Amino acid sequence: MEDLTKNLEISNLKIGAVNIDAAEMCSFKLNALIRDLVKRGFKEFNLHNVSGQRYIGAGLSGNIVFKVHGIPGNDLGIFMNGPNMYVYGNVQDGCGNTMNDGLIVVYGNAGDVVGYSMRGGKIFIRGDVGYRAGIHMKGYRTAPALVIGGRAGDFLGEYMAGGVILLLGLDENAQREVKFAGTGMHGGVIYVRGEITHFGKGAKREKINENDLQLIHKLAKQFCALFNFDFDKVMEQEFIKIVPVSHRPYGKLYT
Amino acid sequence: MKTYHLPEYIVKRNVKRCNKCKLCIEQCTYGVHYYDEKEDCLLSRDEDCVNCQRCVVFCPKHAIIIKKNPLSYRKNYHWTNEAITTVKKQAETGSAILTGMGCDKPNLTYWDKLLLNASQVTNPSIDPLREPIEIRTYLGKKSKQVELALNGGEVVLETRLAPQLCLETPIMFAAMSYGAVSLNVHEALARAAVECGTYFNCGEGGLHPSLYRYEGHLIVQVASGRFGVHPEYLNAGAAIEIKIGQGAKPGIGGHLPGEKVGEEIAKMRMIPVGTDALSPAPHHDIYSIEDLKQLVYALKEATGYAKPVAVKIAAVHNVAAIASGIARSGADIIVIDGVRGATGAAPKVIRDNIGIPIEFALAVVDERLRNEGVRNEVSIVASGSIRSSADVVKAIALGADAVYIGTAALVAMGCTLCQRCYTGKCPWGIATADHEISKRLNPEDASRRLINLLNAWSIEIKEMLGGMGINSIESLRGNREQLRGIGLSESELKILNIKPAGE
Structure with missing residues (x-):
């Protein structure tokens, strides 16, 4: 088999972090290289010139750190189980898809279905996200968290079964508010900074309580530390929460 | 009222x-x-x-x-x-009226309108009791050609072969999720799969920790709800199956009624106790064949290209075109589930009216893939309605590589097809998540019944092959000369691409 590591500078391999120039690599080659290096025990990766390569970090477990420069393609961190991933750019669709554990921090915007069926770990997006963010998020005793700094597309938290979504909406100029948030949700909670008026079927708006505020504090603090926002200013505005109307939104549909 | x-x-x-x-x-x-x-x-x-x-x-x-x-x-x-x-x-x-198991309407069973051939005088038949008849089946992509090289006097294979599933008999246990059926049922299916050298599919509800020891004989399923899907689960499977649809309810998703979602099921699926577990109709990252390809390769990337990826679809009107797309998506196996395929819960109107019989789907998919020169890219597994070894042989003659059995396996374990699986109260301890009721099914006894069934069918398959003068199941695959139709219209015969009896 071709030695994918042969073009890397050996000096790189000796120190902890591996620098990989992804400019001329297709998804498969880049991921094969990463898998190979992970097998050899490397734990820190700086990926440069990333441009649309898919599945980065797919299914990887353990204490690994990725610093991604550029725009990774779809399914970044899919099935990921522990690694921490920092993206200095935007991400495309399916970021954190069915992620089991770990951390994804995006310093730009994210595409559609970010955090699809997330089971654990945390995702922080500095900017906006596309449609159906946090769809099918799950949780059993522990809860995955998705924090969005900007605004979200429609159907935020659709079919949500567990976990926490925090929508901060920090872009004051944003005109459009999320519609159909929480459609068909039967578990979990969506926190929204400010007010929204349009909910999905099966979801309702509620006032937050002390426990909610604690959770919001914790997540917002982490968010502000990561992206350099003024925590006090972020917390100036009120929050609301969206929860399921019932745990069985379709319970009466069938006999 | x-x-x-x-x-x-x-x-x-x-x-x-x-x-x-x-x-x-x-x-x-x-x-x-x-x-x-x-x-x-x-x-x-x-x-x-x-x-x-x-x-x-x-x-x-x-x-x-x-x-x-x-x-x-x-x-x-x-x-x-x-x-x-x-x-x-x-x-x-x-x-909406909810029901369980497969469609019970008449006139949809075409297996009974297909008759098999046997040798007489010319091309003598083979006695399976005296001579070996090969029914071992490999599922996965087959290389169009292999390259060999000489290395110091030794012949070595240059071509990298795609991962394969090896079945000692061309019958696997179809996807039935933990939640729809009890843990004891999974345990029984797993033991029988090990004993018979085949595979059981754990369905879309995740895999109970106690079943990870059967990983060599396990197919794990990934459905739109992504219940119980994590790297350890994916790696435990000998193959991974993406569930797009199922024959009992094409076009709508999975539905595990809240009555069956107890503490254990909730933990496995990561959903609240007592809630309906919904797997909506679409995967929200799949809206095209290109998107399907993306998930196929995401699964391959996550598991290091070590195992075949299957895609399961319901047999619907344009199944051949869909299968043609799947064959180009990087998938290794296509599973087609016919209109009579069963379920733990489906709206009755959907179960009984949507989809087409597996016999037609199989015939047109095999034909289409052969005509397009991509039949080697995927293996075909037929599912939904296989009741006997004769159905298995007919399915293979129509173009299947192997079959899945679900209902037949449940019947072997005690199911009487009362069609109330969705209540969670299955008196036979099969389709239940109730701890007490599920004790009625003893995994040891149930697996013995399954093993007996598969052994019996394997003997019968060999008998039928021998009768046709065929000593390897490969020679039967898509061999429609071995089939004749009875009581079928001209157009039905044409679609099945078989001759009428007597011709």
């Missing part, structure tokens, strides 16, 4: 035989039987009886029989009893 529909069944008790042991009360999970102290006799609430036959089998005095209620409505071929009852039920509840 007073209910206007009549009880479907009537419980008949022979009071002379009945010794009032009350075993029937204990066995019935629907609470049909009860003891009347004043009269000192056993009575029944007929309207709750589902005709599962549990009490009939277990009554030590054989004092019980269940009969279809003869007090039916006036005979009407169009307005059948079922049609009338359904309207009455819906008028009372305003709900």
Whole structure:
């Protein structure tokens, strides 16, 4: 088999972090290289010139750190189980898809279905996200968290079964508010900074309580530390929460 | 509201035989039987009886029989009893009628209209008791050509072969999720798969920790709800199956009623206790063949290209075109589930009206992939309605590489097709998540029944192959010369691409 590591500078391999120039690599080659290096025990990766390569970090477990420069393609961190991933750019669709554990921090915007069926770990997006963010998020005793700094597309938290979504909406100029948030949700909670008026079927708006505020504090603090926002200013505005109307939104549909 | 529909069944008790042991009360999970102290006799609430036959089998005095209620409505071929009852039920509840198992309507079984061939005088038949007949089957992409090289006098294979599943008999256990069926059922299927050298599919509800030891004989499923999907789960599978659809409910998603979602199931699926587990119709990252390809490769990337990826679809009208796309998506196996495929819960109207029989789907998919020169890219697994070894042989002659059995496996373990799986009260301990009821199924005993079934079918398959003068199942695959149609129209024969009997 071709030695994918042969073009890397050996000096790189000796120190902890591996620098990989992804400019001329297709998804498969880049991921094969990463898998190979992970097998050899490397734990820190700086990926440069990333441009649309898919599945980065797919299914990887353990204490690994990725610093991604550029725009990774779809399914970044899919099935990921522990690694921490920092993206200095935007991400495309399916970021954190069915992620089991770990951390994804995006310093730009994210595409559609970010955090699809997330089971654990945390995702922080500095900017906006596309449609159906946090769809099918799950949780059993522990809860995955998705924090969005900007605004979200429609159907935020659709079919949500567990976990926490925090929508901060920090872009004051944003005109459009999320519609159909929480459609068909039967578990979990969506926190929204400010007010929204349009909910999905099966979801309702509620006032937050002390426990909610604690959770919001914790997540917002982490968010502000990561992206350099003024925590006090972020917390100036009120929050609301969206929860399921019932745990069985379709319970009466069938006999 | 007073209910206007009549009880479907009537419980008949022979009071002379009945010794009032009350075993029937204990066995019935629907609470049909009860003891009347004043009269000192056993009575029944007929309207709750589902005709599962549990009490009939277990009554030590054989004092019980269940009969279809003869007090039916006036005979009407169009307005059948079922049609009338359904309207009455819906008028009372305003709900869709839920049902379990596969479509029970007539005229959809084409296996019985296909007849197999045997050798006479010319091309002598083979005696499987004396001569080896190969039924081992490999599922996965087959290389168009292989390159060999000489390395120091030794011949080595240059071509990298795609990962394969190796089946000692061309029969696997179809996807049935933990939640839909009990853990004991999974355990029984797993043990039988190991013993028979085949695979069981754990369905879309995740894999119980106690079953990870069967990983060499396991196919893990990934459905739109992504229940129980994590790297350890994916790596445990000998293959991964993406579930797009299933024959019992094409176009709608999975639905595990809240009644069956207890603590254990909730933990596995990571959803609240008592909630309906919904796997909506689409995967929200798949809206095209290109997107499907993306998930196929995401799964391959996550598992290091070490295992085949299957895609399961329901047999629908344009199944050939869809299969053609799947064959180009990087998938290694296509699973096609016909209209008679079963389920733990589906709206009845969907189960009974949507999709096409597997026989037609199989024939057109095999034909299309052959014509396009991509048949080697994927193996085809036929599912939905396989009742016997003859159905298996006919499916393979129509173009399948192997089959999945679901209903047949459940029947082997005790299922009587009463179609009430969705209640979670299966008196046979099969389609239940209830701890107590599921104890009724002993995994050791049930796996023995499954092993016996597969062994019996394997012998029969060999007998039929031998009779045709074929000593390897590969020579039967897509071999439609071995099939003839009986009572089929010209166009049906054309689609199946078989000759009528006598020609």
